[in-house]
Amino acid sequence: PGTDDGAWPSHVHPDDLARVNDYVASLLASNESAYRIEFRLRHRAGHEVPVLARGLV
Known part of the structure; x- marks a missing residue:
């Protein structure tokens, strides 16, 4: 199956979501x-995954 690019915010740690x-x-x-930007994602197993997102718009 494909991916839903619009779904990633639902995986951002709640404490980081407003800032992101x-x-x-x-x-x-x-x-x-x-x-x-640095933030945390919630893994399906329940732990946090630190993310550093960098790029060009």
Whole structure:
């Protein structure tokens, strides 16, 4: 099966979700082309996975 790119926010740790959403919104509203953010994802087994997301828009 394929993936649902819109589903990833549901896996972001609840303590990080507002910060990630705010960061993405400000990035999309800006002229910045590069991004870098650290957050945690919740693994299906229940533990946290640290993530460093970097890229270009």
